[in-house]
Amino acid sequence: MLEIRNLTKQYGDERAIDELSLSIDDGEFCTILGPSGSGKTTTLLSIAGHVTPTAGSIALEGTDLTDVPPEDRSLGIVFQQDALFEHMTARENVAYALGPHEGDWDRETRIDQFLSLVGMSDYADSYPEQLSGGQRRRIELARALVYEPDVLLLDEPLTGLDRQLRREMRAEISRIHEETNVTTVYVTHDQSEALTLSDRIAVLNEGACVAVGTPEALYEQPPNRFVTRFLGSVSTLPGTIVERSPLVVEWAGYRFELGAVDSEGVGDVPSVGDRFRLYCRPDAVRVEPSTGISVDGEVTDITHSGERSTVTIETTAGGQLRIATDGFPNVAVGETVTAGIDPDAVFGFAGDSRLCVSTASRAENATDG
Amino acid sequence: MAGASVGQRRFQWRGGGLFVLLSVVLLAYLLFPFLAFLQWSRRSSILPALSEPAAADAIRHSLLTAPVATVLAAIFGVPLAYVLARHSFRGKRLVEALVVLPLVLPPVVAGAMLLTGIGQFTTVGSFFAARGLPLTSSLAGIVLAQLFVAAPFVVITARAGFASVDRRLEYASRSMGYSPVRTFLHVSVPLAGKMVLAGVVLTFARAIGEFGAVLMIANNPRTMPTQIWFEFQTGGPVATVPLAVALLAISLVVILLTQYAGRLSTA
Numbered sequence: 258m259l260e261i262r263n264l265t266k267q268y269g270d271e272r273a274i275d276e277l278s279l280s281i282d283d284g285e286f287c288t289i290l291g292p293s294g295s296g297k298t299t300t301l302l303s304i305a306g307h308v309t310p311t312a313g314s315i316a317l318e319g320t321d322l323t324d325v326p327p328e329d330r331s332l333g334i335v336f337q338q339d340a341l342f343e344h345m346t347a348r349e350n351v352a353y354a355l356g357p358h359e360g361d362w363d364r365e366t367r368i369d370q371f372l373s374l375v376g377m378s379d380y381a382d383s384y385p386e387q388l389s390g391g392q393r394r395r396i397e398l399a400r401a402l403v404y405e406p407d408v409l410l411l412d413e414p415l416t417g418l419d420r421q422l423r424r425e426m427r428a429e430i431s432r433i434h435e436e437t438n439v440t441t442v443y444v445t446h447d448q449s450e451a452l453t454l455s456d457r458i459a460v461l462n463e464g465a466c467v468a469v470g471t472p473e474a475l476y477e478q479p480p481n482r483f484v485t486r487f488l489g490s491v492s493t494l495p496g497t498i499v500e501r502s503p504l505v506v507e508w509a510g511y512r513f514e515l516g517a518v519d520s521e522g523v524g525d526v527p528s529v530g531d532r533f534r535l536y537c538r539p540d541a542v543r544v545e546p547s548t549g550i551s552v553d554g555e556v557t558d559i560t561h562s563g564e565r566s567t568v569t570i571e572t573t574a575g576g577q578l579r580i581a582t583d584g585f586p587n588v589a590v591g592e593t594v595t596a597g598i599d600p601d602a603v604f605g606f607a608g609d610s611r612l613c614v615s616t617a618s619r620a621e622n623a624t625d626g
Numbered sequence: 627m628a629g630a631s632v633g634q635r636r637f638q639w640r641g642g643g644l645f646v647l648l649s650v651v652l653l654a655y656l657l658f659p660f661l662a663f664l665q666w667s668r669r670s671s672i673l674p675a676l677s678e679p680a681a682a683d684a685i686r687h688s689l690l691t692a693p694v695a696t697v698l699a700a701i702f703g704v705p706l707a708y709v710l711a712r713h714s715f716r717g718k719r720l721v722e723a724l725v726v727l728p729l730v731l732p733p734v735v736a737g738a739m740l741l742t743g744i745g746q747f748t749t750v751g752s753f754f755a756a757r758g759l760p761l762t763s764s765l766a767g768i769v770l771a772q773l774f775v776a777a778p779f780v781v782i783t784a785r786a787g788f789a790s791v792d793r794r795l796e797y798a799s800r801s802m803g804y805s806p807v808r809t810f811l812h813v814s815v816p817l818a819g820k821m822v823l824a825g826v827v828l829t830f831a832r833a834i835g836e837f838g839a840v841l842m843i844a845n846n847p848r849t850m851p852t853q854i855w856f857e858f859q860t861g862g863p864v865a866t867v868p869l870a871v872a873l874l875a876i877s878l879v880v881i882l883l884t885q886y887a888g889r890l891s892t893a
Contacts, residue, residue: 307797327800334801340794344816353812357803404802 258282259304259408259440264313266299266464273299275464276313281408281442281457286434288443290451291461292487297444298337300461301412304442306330317407328357333401333439337413339393341385347396348372348381351403358404371399374433391422395429402437411443415450427453448488452476460484476538482606485536490567492542494535494576494603498527499620504612506533506605509552509574512620515605515612527607535614537603539567539581544588547597550617554578556592561585570596667867675868684853685872691765691849692834695772696780699829703780704822708810710781711788729778736775737842744770767843772833779832780825787821788814827884831877 259281266274274296281287289297302308304315306327315322322330342350351368360367372378375395385393394414401409414430415423431454434441445451451458452472460468460475460483468475468484479485496508504515504527513535518527527533554570557577568580568588580586580596588594600617675681710722728736744751744761751761761767791814799809815822837851848856850873857865 302797305797305801307800326805327797328803328805330801331803332801334798336794336798340792340798342795342799342813342817344819353799354802357808400798400802406801410801 258318259442260314260316261300261304262314262316264300264303264315265311266296266303266308267311272464274303274310277461277464277466279459279466279469281440283440284438286441286443286454286456288445288451288455288458289461290445290448290458290488293446294463295461296464297446297461298412299464301334301410301442301444304408305332305334305410331404331407332410333404333406333408334410335394335397335401335412335414337416339385339397341393341396341400343385346382346384347377347388350385350396351400354400355403360405367403371403372396374402374436375399375429390418391426394418394426398430398433402433402439405439407440409437409439409441411441413445413447414443415445415447423450430454452488458488460487462487478604478611480611481609485606490539490579491536492539492577492579494537494572494574494578496533496535496605498529498531498533501527501529504533504607506535507620508535508576509550509572510620511550511600511617513600513603513605513614514616515607516615518607518610518612533605535603535605537598539579541599541602542578542580543597544568544580544582544586544594545597546595547599549600550598550603551595552578552598553593553595556588556590556594559586559588559590570594572596663867663870666864667871672868672871676872680848680853680856681869681872684848684850684869687765687768687847688834688850688873689876691768691772692830695769695776695833696826696830698769698773699777699780699833700822700826703777703825703829704784704815707781707784707822707825708788708814711785712793725778725781727778728775731775733775733836733838734842737771737839740771740774740839740843761843763844763846765847768840768847768849771839771843772836775836775839776829776832779828780822783825783828784818784822787818787825790821791817823884823887827881830880834873834877 261277261279261281264274264277265272277296277300279287279289289300291297299308303310304322306322306325310323313323317330341347342353345353348368351371352364355364355368369378369381372381375398377392377395377399380388380392380396383392385396388396397414411430415426418426427450430443434454443451443454455472457469457471458475459466462483468480470480475484476489479488485491494508496506496513499505499507499512501518503517506513506515552572552574554572556568557571558567558569560567564584566582566584566586568582568586570578570580572578578596578598600614603614603617605612605614676685706725710718710725731739741762742748744754744767746752746755746760746762754761754766759766761770795813795817796809799813800806804812834849835851836849837855840849841852841855845852850869854866854869854873857869
């Protein structure tokens with residue numbers, strides 16, 4: 258198990274990592290996800306020992322690594338963009354990595370085995386400059402894995418590859434992880450990479466870890482506003498508080514009951530008449546009236562990605578609603594449509610706690626606010 | 627490579643003619659003295675002149691001292707270049723200024739400064755002289771003078787070379803289990819190799835050609851440049867021709883050899 262405790266890195270006045278704690282199980286694929294400047298790469302370099310933390314500790318299988326130099330940590334690392342040794346062939350790159358390591362293996366056989374693992378047996382004698390972006394990334398993977406590191410660290414390894422290649426390499430990384438079962442820490446700012454690849458995701462914001470969980474849990478039950486916005490797309494529904502305890506919010510003529518608000522840890526205690534944002538994911542909305550919540554609106558935008566499309570409507574109740582559809586939708590920009598929202602998928606936040614809608618019903622008497 | 631083909635494209639852009647013209651003027655000016663000088667060389671017999679004991683000694687002394695000064699500069703200068711490229715520390719600017727200083731000093735001043743530091747009657751100088759290693763009027767002194775004026779070249783050039791090596795390559799090597807020193811030798815030096823080599827060549831060229839500082843430290847034994855000065859004083863420009871041609875030939879061979887070696891190592 259890789260255990261990061263209260264990791265802090267200070268550069269002058271700036272805190273790149275702020276008391277970050279994270280435990281990663283053996284064989285787990287854990288992604289550190291965050292926007293640029295959130296401290297992801299600094300965290301990775303700290304794990305590898307290339308950055309000395311200001312405070313906190315990193316332990317592997319119970320052994321404190323904090324003062325262990327990088328060469329004694331048994332970690333494999335793949336960097337954003339190329340870090341192949343240009344003066345060595347693909348095979349020499351892998352051989353170099355195996356160099357200082359001893360094991361009950363035949364060196365040449367083992368190098369062949371890992372070149373074949375990444376599908377690069379035919380390019381063993383090519384120099385990096387003769388290889389394509391994807392091929393170079395494969396060699397980097399082989400190089401980082403050949404000496405059986407305890408942990409594989411990947412720092413945005415798909416940066417700089419085109420879309421098609423990214424998809425291909427994503428599948429490759431997944432397959433290689435399954436075959437080697439090496440504990441993997443994957444750093445990215447790309448939420449779809451994180452959602453696809455990970456067993457668990459740690460979301461970083463401004464150097465602090467703001468959420469840890471499975472892709473499914475974080476996507477469907479995001480614990481805070483930041484994760485809600487950063488992971489996947491979301492619609493914001495501008496509601497108004499009509500009752501404080503239990504909290505009831507009204508939007509588009511519906512009353513959303515959100516249960517009791519624990520006043521502990523709530524920064525601003527909401528009061529009646531305050532604005533209150535409700536959220537729902539595009540996949541919880543359909544372009545058709547439903548038994549749930551029906552709202553009218555005008556289609557303002559449609560984006561297609563082939564198998565899926567996103568329709569954006571400007572609701573008459575206020576707020577933009579994003580709707581995911583399978584294939585191409587039957588609506589056009591400018592058209593007025595009725596959308597149906599699954600009420601169970603609507604949620605909101607009071608301070609740091611996430612509130613789910615328990616019941617949603619038509620408001621009998623519209624309040625004046 | 628797309629970049630190379632763009633760089634080597636013939637001058638097709640407007641204004642290209644002006645660039646060619648300006649380049650040709652400088653090249654002509656650089657070439658002219660060589661041609662004039664080689665005119666003279668036809669009138670003197672080079673090989674017999676070089677076999678004169680004084681000339682032969684000067685060649686021998688230069689071929690002994692300049693390589694030693696170059697190797698010393700590389701041994702101490704390449705690590706310094708690496709430290710300057712990779713680390714920031716208090717007083718770094720001062721160190722950087724110190725490295726450049728010998729380049730801007732007139733060689734005579736450099737020589738004078740060296741004499742006040744290691745001259746015969748100084749603490750350091752007398753210490754070594756008492757142990758049979760005089761630092762003035764000796765080959766050791768010549769090496770020291772050459773080292774002083776030539777070492778900055780390898781430091782400055784190699785530093786730029788190391789700065790151009792992506793840090794992540796060194797990180798990768800460390801994580802693979804290589805110590806900092808092994809990473810430096812296996813990754814940093816080969817990747818910065820061309821620049822390091824260029825720095826070494828410049829250092830050698832300066833060391834073998836150094837006159838002022840060497841003359842201040844050692845009027846005897848003579849190196850090729852100091853012997854050339856002696857010949858000039860007694861016989862005028864014509865008398866300098868044999869040794870000057872030899873010096874040119876040696877420098878040219880070294881430059882061509884290192885260029886060839888550089889190409890081999892990156893092939």
